[in-house]
Amino acid sequence: MERRIRVLVAKLGLDAHDRGAKVVARAYRDAGFEVIYTGLYQRPEQVAAAAVQEDVDVVAVSSLAGAHMTLIPELIQKLREQGADDVLVLAGGVIPRDDIPALKEAGVAEVFGPGSDLDEIVRFTQDSVIHRI
Amino acid sequence: MSVKEWKERKERFAGVSDREVKGVYRPSDVADLDYERDLGDPGEYPYTRGIHPTMYRGRLWTMRQFAGFGTAEQTNRRFHYLLEQGQTGLSVAFDMPTLLGYDSDHPFANGEVGKLGVAVDSLRDFEILFEGIPLNKVSTSMTINPPASIMLCMYLAVADQQGVSWDQLSGTIQNDILKDYIAQKTYIYPPEPSLRLITDTIAFATKHVPKWNTISISGYHIREAGATAAQELAFTLADGMYYVEAAMRAGLDVDDFAPRLSFFFDVHNDFFEEIAKFRAARRIWARVMREKFGAKNPRSWMLRTHAQTAGVSLTAQQPLNNAVRVALQALAAVLGGVQSLHTNSYDEALALPTEEAVKIALRTQQIIAAETGVANVVDPLGGSYYVETLTNRLEEEAYAYFERIEALGGVVAAIQQGFFQREIADAAYRFQRRLAKGDYQVVGVNAYVDPDEKPVENLLKVDLEAQRRQIERTRQIRLTRDQKKAEAALEELRRASLSSENLLPYILQCVKAYCTEGEICHVWREVWGEYREEAVY
Numbered sequence: 001m002e003r004r005i006r007v008l009v010a011k012l013g014l015d016a017h018d019r020g021a022k023v024v025a026r027a028y029r030d031a032g033f034e035v036i037y038t039g040l041y042q043r044p045e046q047v048a049a050a051a052v053q054e055d056v057d058v059v060a061v062s063s064l065a066g067a068h069m070t071l072i073p074e075l076i077q078k079l080r081e082q083g084a085d086d087v088l089v090l091a092g093g094v095i096p097r098d099d100i101p102a103l104k105e106a107g108v109a110e111v112f113g114p115g116s117d118l119d120e121i122v123r124f125t126q127d128s129v130i131h132r133i
Numbered sequence: 134m135s136v137k138e139w140k141e142r143k144e145r146f147a148g149v150s151d152r153e154v155k156g157v158y159r160p161s162d163v164a165d166l167d168y169e170r171d172l173g174d175p176g177e178y179p180y181t182r183g184i185h186p187t188m189y190r191g192r193l194w195t196m197r198q199f200a201g202f203g204t205a206e207q208t209n210r211r212f213h214y215l216l217e218q219g220q221t222g223l224s225v226a227f228d229m230p231t232l233l234g235y236d237s238d239h240p241f242a243n244g245e246v247g248k249l250g251v252a253v254d255s256l257r258d259f260e261i262l263f264e265g266i267p268l269n270k271v272s273t274s275m276t277i278n279p280p281a282s283i284m285l286c287m288y289l290a291v292a293d294q295q296g297v298s299w300d301q302l303s304g305t306i307q308n309d310i311l312k313d314y315i316a317q318k319t320y321i322y323p324p325e326p327s328l329r330l331i332t333d334t335i336a337f338a339t340k341h342v343p344k345w346n347t348i349s350i351s352g353y354h355i356r357e358a359g360a361t362a363a364q365e366l367a368f369t370l371a372d373g374m375y376y377v378e379a380a381m382r383a384g385l386d387v388d389d390f391a392p393r394l395s396f397f398f399d400v401h402n403d404f405f406e407e408i409a410k411f412r413a414a415r416r417i418w419a420r421v422m423r424e425k426f427g428a429k430n431p432r433s434w435m436l437r438t439h440a441q442t443a444g445v446s447l448t449a450q451q452p453l454n455n456a457v458r459v460a461l462q463a464l465a466a467v468l469g470g471v472q473s474l475h476t477n478s479y480d481e482a483l484a485l486p487t488e489e490a491v492k493i494a495l496r497t498q499q500i501i502a503a504e505t506g507v508a509n510v511v512d513p514l515g516g517s518y519y520v521e522t523l524t525n526r527l528e529e530e531a532y533a534y535f536e537r538i539e540a541l542g543g544v545v546a547a548i549q550q551g552f553f554q555r556e557i558a559d560a561a562y563r564f565q566r567r568l569a570k571g572d573y574q575v576v577g578v579n580a581y582v583d584p585d586e587k588p589v590e591n592l593l594k595v596d597l598e599a600q601r602r603q604i605e606r607t608r609q610i611r612l613t614r615d616q617k618k619a620e621a622a623l624e625e626l627r628r629a630s631l632s633s634e635n636l637l638p639y640i641l642q643c644v645k646a647y648c649t650e651g652e653i654c655h656v657w658r659e660v661w662g663e664y665r666e667e668a669v670y
Contacts, residue, residue: 014229014245016318019358019445022558022670023565039668040318041233043241065229066595070244094449096484097588114449114482115578118569 002133005126007058010038010047012075015065020093024060027118028125044071048078051087057129063093073106088128092116148403149446149573150361151563152526158518166521171416175511179419181412181524182512183470184435189508193221195473196498197274199441201226201251202485203599204606205261208251212266214488218495222473223304224274225262226250227284232319234280234654237603246600249485254607254649259287260294269297273304274349274439274473279321281308282334283650286641289342305346305395305439308334311372311544314666315553317354321654324545326661330636331376332383337637339390346395348376349439355553356399357445359561362410363527365399367534368553370417374535375544377426387426391433400462400469401443407462408514409523411438411469417528440466441475447482450577452589455479460497467501468514474498484592554669607649614647622646623656630660 009025011018018040029035036054038047051059059079061072072091079087091103092112100111109128112121147153166172173179176186185191198215200223201208212223227250230242236254237246246252253259263273268291275284285306292302310327313320320327335347352360352369360368373394380390398414400407418436422428442462447455456479463476476494478486486494502508514520541547548554567573574580626639643653 014233014235014241016229016232018318018668019561022668023359023562025670026558026562027565037668037670039666065245066248067229067244094483096592098592115575117579118565 005033005058005129005133006036006054006056007033007060007125008036008038008047008051008054008056010042010050010059010061010075011040012042012044012047012061012063012071013065013067014041015063015067016040017064017093018062020064021062024062024092024118024121027122028060031122031126033125044075045078047075048082048084051079052082052084056087057132058088058090058125060090060092060125063091063095066094068093068095069099069102072103072108076107086132088125090121090125092121148406149401149564150363150403150406151567151573152361152363152406158522160518162518163521163525166525172515178423178431178434180415180435182515184415184437184472186511188470188511189467189502190511193502193508194467194471194498195222195272196220196495197222197224197439197473197475198491198495199224199226199274199276199475200491201228202249202593203247203251203595204603205251205253205258207247207599209262209264209266211488211491212262215491215495216266216271218492219499220495222272222274223266224475225276227275227277228252229319231280231650232277234321234651234658236649236651237600237607239651242600244597244600246603247595252599252603253284253287254603254651255610255647256287256290256644257606257610257647259291263291267297268292268295269301274307275305276307278307278310278313278317278319279327279330280650280654281306282330282637282640283644283653285334285338285342285345286637286644289641290644299342300344302342303344305349306334307351307397308348309351309372309376311375311548312351312354312369314548314664315355315368315372316358316360316557317351318666320664320666322657322661323664324548326657327664328379332380332385333635333637335380335390335393336383336385337635339385339393343393345393347390347393349395349397350376351397353397353399353441355557356401356443358557359564360557361560362401362403362406363530364534364556364560366410366414366417366527367531369396369398370414370421370531371535371538371544373418374421374425377422381426387422387428388430388433391422391426391428392430392435395472396436396438398438398440398471399443400440400466402446402458402462404461404465405514405520406523406527407465408469409520409527411440411466411471412512412520412524413527413531414438415470416524417531437472439473439475440469440471442466442477444477444481447477447479448575448577449482451583451586452479452482454577455482456493456497459494460501463497463501464505464507467507470512480589480592483589485595487591487593489591551667551669554666558670610647610649619643619646619648619652623648623652626653627656627660630657
């Protein structure tokens with residue numbers, strides 16, 4: 001039997017805006033994924049450790065407060081250090097278009113900005129990790 | 134031809150809160166409405182029609198744009214710009230490290246300094262922030278919660294430097310921790326010490342800073358997190374009642390502090406629902422204050438409120454359309470009789486606003502005030518079958534929530550059980566599903582999409598240089614201040630925090646000794662511990 005996709009929805013740093021993270025977590029759950037939500041105020045190393053410990057396929061980071069260029073590359077670095085460099089990293093939230101190339105360069109697979117369709121986020125995630133299942 | 138034979142576009146008509154509405158409202162819908170009992174003239178109990186007899190004919194609402202980014206110098210320049218453009222009150226936006234009580238050089242602050250608001254560590258930052266702004270000439274609102282008492286003390290210290298006496302100061306600190314546990318999530322400490330900070334601030338300011346609004350009981354963040362209009366109304370007023378009870382338990386007379394309580398609501402897209410929400414809020418609060426809490430002073434009965442247009446309604450797609458959304462929302466706020474208003478800028482789904490964008494937002498209010506004629510008549514929608522029905526319905530829904538909250542053991546118990554958090558998360562998810570289904574249309578997002586849309590130029594950027602400069606300043610302060618005096622002040626604050634003394638004099642002493650916000654908050658983190666929530670989604 002196929003196992004379910006495991007996804008860690010994460011909030012990094014001091015960014016308290018969690019509406020998007022929770023909505024996306026729920027959309028994943030409704031799509032049949034196994035979802036773990038980190039809750040607020042997580043350091044990059046904590047999220048990386050949780051990703052390894054929970055053996056997730058995906059880490060989906062939600063950001064509104066503008067620290068994405070500092071904290072997301074740091075998270076990816078920590079994931080690599082812990083040998084979890086095959087985990088799909090997605091980012092969503094208020095991320096200016098100009099920052100997207102650098103984030104992708106750092107290892108983010110896709111960035112979902114404001115107004116993104118929930119079904120599209122789920123579909124993209126499914127298609128990207130299906131080979132792991 | 135009967136009405137039934139007319140085809141309608143949809144089976145069901147509902148706005149952003151997903152409450153179904155009929156096509157036509159009639160006298161029968163408001164047959165029980167009693168003018169004296171339920172509405173009253175403007176300026177008369179229960180203030181449904183407004184808290185002043187003449188409303189905007191006497192004085193326009195305060196045009197107060199929430200502003201802050203980068204360092205105190207950058208934000209001070211924005212303040213001067215806004216005042217030059219005719220803004221009538223200031224409103225400070227702080228960055229996330231400041232909101233959560235970390236100095237800019239704390240490792241957790243890396244990458245977040247000055248990003249979402251201005252960075253404030255020490256009194257030096259406040260001196261720069263208000264440079265060239267006489268504090269007896271403006272009113273200032275500060276959106277901050279656990280460290281609210283520290284920011285008030287910094288403001289008082291700047292007033293002392295300017296030679297302005299405290300009784301001339303007017304403004305507001307948000308200071309509303311309950312909605313932080315519920316929605317905004319910028320909490321630090323557990324409920325009990327957090328509420329003590331609030332009641333200490335209320336007691337101190339009531340006596341020494343009599344024109345200061347000691348708390349701004351806020352529905353804005355509750356709504357932005359996903360709540361419906363009825364939930365925003367109900368949860369906010371329930372929080373307000375909790376604060377009144379807490380202050381009365383602390384031994385304060387209701388009529389001493391209640392006139393300084395203020396409110397802060399969102400103004401969302403559903404035009405008439407929003408107008409009705411403000412009217413219902415005033416009626417409920419007046420009745421609760423008089424009948425439940427026995428307040429005798431009419432000023433204790435009046436719900437005074439600030440409003441801000443709905444940030445969540447702004448779209449990153451075709452962002453100029455946001456200026457139109459904001460104008461409509463602002464119009465609803467004015468028709469709802471608010472005392473002050475912030476209008477969002479069209480670029481705020483993408484970044485903090487540029488000077489150009491914020492000017493248009495402010496001009497939107499000025500156009501409403503000067504050109505539309507809506508400020509000439511008080512509560513022009515009073516008596517509308519539809520608006521009165523909506524007002525009644527929102528009031529009923531709010532009372533139904535009050536009962537549920539009471540049954541759970543009150544506001545704090547309901548927070549601990551995740552009640553509000555679940556209600557809001559459910560509503561947020563329902564809304565997102567409606568969007569995905571096309572059941573609710575947002576222009577540019579799931580309707581009238583422009584495939585050839587060009588990216589917006591000239592967004593405001595806060596670079597890491599602001600962080601570097603801010604850290605440098607705070608390090609300099611620590612090197613040049615009287616270290617013994619600073620340490621002694623923090624030690625006295627620690628001792629007082631373990632007792633039941635009012636903490637404000639001790640905080641003021643720390644602030645004047647140039648102790649940093651992070652150092653003060655750290656004392657309390659050690660004494661009281663930190664709050665941790667169980668995420669509900």
